[in-house]
Amino acid sequence: MSQVPKESAPLEGYAAPSTVEEALRLIADGDATILAGGTDLMLQTKPGGRLPYRRKLVNIRRISELRGVSEKDGRMSIGALTTITDIDNNDLLNTVTPVLPQTANCFASSQIRNAGTVGGNICNASPAGDMIVPLLVLDAEVELSAWTNGAVTTRLVSLDKFFTGPGRTIKQPNELLTRIVFARPDKKLFAGYIKSGPRPALEISTVSAALSAIRDNGKLSRVRIALGAVGPTVLRAVKAEAYLEGKTVTAQVAAEAARLAAEDASPIDDVRATAWYRRHLIQVYIKRLLENDSQG
């Protein structure tokens, strides 16, 4: 392990567009590094970081149309540049889906929350990415925009299909993640999020978990479980989800679901925690989420 930083390629250009179209034209050649909040990018591109700059640095922070939360026809939309603090403080989200503000509140430190964006958190594609975990249980989709053949084109991709590995996604270099959308959750849907760490703040999640389900007369349906930091990407615990479908939660059911969720995960030993502890925590968290006890 050398302590001498590795060389980073020099940047040739910088641009700070103020509209989506302008931004898409600038990145159309696929040779741009995109700067949003910069909270991950600055660390990754510094000498010795894992990410070399592409030829251009395109700062998208001035695109005001990409910031904010809205609802239309039962569809929720969160602009990619909405900051984590915005989400934490958003009244609409607090009413419709409090799990997102709750997650935002556990996210790093105030300073990072003020700068970091939800789009950046998703595109960084960390297996521990905090905002990804609750968005997965809300069946969120991401809108990818590009400048193709002289026009803005967009495609919607399920967040579930977006990640291909740590730091890797299906987003093409000429595409910009512009929006996160999901259906306004059913009133009977409950959702919770828990994250661990030797301390609450400034934590890269050792393990995080989110669970959502519709509870009708005690029976669960449309169960979604997402787990952070226990695999190469944030992942869905599909075996546990399938098992819970139609069940009424009892201590035994919760224990079995927890066991299955731990099977769904593929954690590793690293400097932050062992695989044993990560599996152990998954089970603790799934039980707590099923007991609707996400206060930790």
Added chain:
Amino acid sequence: MEPIAKKSLIGQRVPKPDAPDKATGRTTYINDMVLPKMLYGKILHAGRPHALIKNIDVSAAKALPGVHAVLTAADVPEMFFGVGRDNRPLKGGKVRCVRDEVAAVAAESEELCDEALRLIKVEYEDLPAVFDPAEGAKEGAPLIHDNKPGNRSLAYQFKHGDVAAAEASSDVVIDSVFNVHYVTHCCMGTSCVIADFDCDGKLTIYSQTQYPYNFKMDLAPALGIHPGDIRVIQPPVGGAFGSKLDVYPFEPVCALLAQAARRPVKLTFSREEEFINAPTRQPVRIHMRTGAKKDGTLTFRKVDCLLNNGAYTSWGPTVPFVMMRTFSSHFRVPNVDIDCRAIYTNNPYAGSFRGYGNVQATYATSIHADMMAEKLGMDLLTFSLKNAQKSGEVTPQGARLNECVFAECLQKAADVTDFTAKHARYAAERNKPGRIKRGIGMASSIHNAGGAKIHKSDGCGTMIKLDDYARATVITGASEIGQGIDAVICQVVAEELGIPMSDITIVNNDSAIAPWDVGVHASRTTFIAGNAAQRAARKAREQMLNAASKRANMPADALDLREGWVVHDSDGTPVLKIDKLLREMHFSREPELVMVSEYYEPPSEPENKEHVGDMSAAYSHAVHVAEVEVDTETGEIRIVKFTSVQDVGRVINEMGLEAQLEGGIVMGIGYALSEELKIVNGQVRNPSFRDYKVLTAPEIPPMELHFIESHSSTGPMGAKGIAELPTIVPAPAIANAVYNAIGIRFFDPPMTPEKVARAIWERDSKLAAAE
């Protein structure tokens, strides 16, 4: 004029004089400094634990425009330095740990330095390495230094009484192995130095050092120059905590670069470099055996300590000096047998760190006290009181415990926390169902509080001058590294001279100006420098009162100095303004200036070869009580309340005292719960604040601080040194509280959530299997 009543500054809440500039960002720390024509320096570290250097090619680095010097061991004389004289600024022949300095460059910018370092090609041949001291001591283990057979570094023994007989007569004996871990100081300012040679070969070094005078003595052999040719300037620093109590290779390397480049050179560590290359706290394996009678009387302690020396010897392996003091004097221990050995390995190496061995030793003694009390069926308070020394007792190593209030501290801590009742209640609730378990734990310790005579002198020089406007300058040997000595000295001097604290300037940042002091360590500065300042101030006061006496036609002892005035001591009637008095003294027919000096040497003695000696002029105790909640599923520990009761001698600056105690306790809690430098196969695995967990604001518990004033007969105004006990006592208090909550002992801190969860899970699995 109204009479001026006598008021005292001692015990008041006084802001640190350096605080406003620091809070508003005006302070120029050493890390901010830029000298004209200054170059930047960087070091190429080995990055491998044990290897022969087959070849180093620096030609490409030298050819890089903007590079002014490239050095390897081949370019500098083979000079050895360090506590064990086993270290060199740049390593030739072989490297012995990842941090080893192989080459260094000086260039126009840090970026150019990085580029130059990338161009240096080093060929290594890896050697078998050893990381565990027990392995390192075995026959046939890889030899780290050719002249250190068996990889043996320092060793210490102390024996007193007859341990075998004491064991035979004991009713209860407990035996445990503690493994205390690597942590590091995490100073906000990373390591930094600026070196500048003049044309005569004299070196001015801008340093973070906390011991400027012996620093010269220790740096000189690494450079082959005379210590007298080194001038040490101490700009403001972002913390030290013991990490700047030795010379480390980056300092002579920077000086060698400055010498070669004939320009000032500044060398600063990145945070990652800091984690890998700064000293750590000394890890120790402590095997301790303790005996007691049925009535709770301690009979003996037998202790075997194995220290991982790492590749070179800084202060780390000397911590048995302090550990042995704790083993032999934390409680009344009539018989002790202590054996400590440090063994070289290919790990990074430890330095001094706040608490200096006592953090490690107290973890063992305070947990053993809790275990022993439980085994005897006594409550911990009763057991502790039974074995607590009283004033006048002399410990096996010859420490004379004057003004000892250990028992008062224990009683107070138990009273204010309702300790005994809560402890019994939580223990009874331990095995009932419930996810969150509460516990309360108590720990205590003893530490030197009147300096520590480990050098030939433990003294401090101070000079005071007053100008024509009654402004005083105090030139003291005591360094201000953030601990708050400037405020204490201002208070002490203002108290004697009757002038406002704001009229006092402290000068203590230049070895060419300030008189000698042994350094900031051993909780000594308030005690030693405070005494020196008070004595100097009294000389100035006497001179001023004598002069006033002539002018007022009154005996000097009938006068006092208050709020800028010479007054009648009896009723405070003003006689003469102090500034006017000083001008009259200055511009008279027999002119005199007020300028005085004092060298204070505490009445302590160095240890003899058997480690016996009253090495401090005062000793002090602290008792901590932690109340915790343990989440038995996740293993997370939350400290609900933290209470400290400490013998401080006398409060001088209440605000500074609180800050020192709170900061120290936070460090101690981090040691107990979250901080660990993870060194695996000689590599530092977590060299960042992302993975090295220092406590942040949300984890800092509510604290209740109680000061017991024992009024030291030797301390300034009765004060004792206070700065290390706050860090020493928290970890075992928390460990004992965790035991009270869940019934599991942790002999190997930190008590991370994973470690706690695993221990609970393993115990419960065993219980389930047994059913």
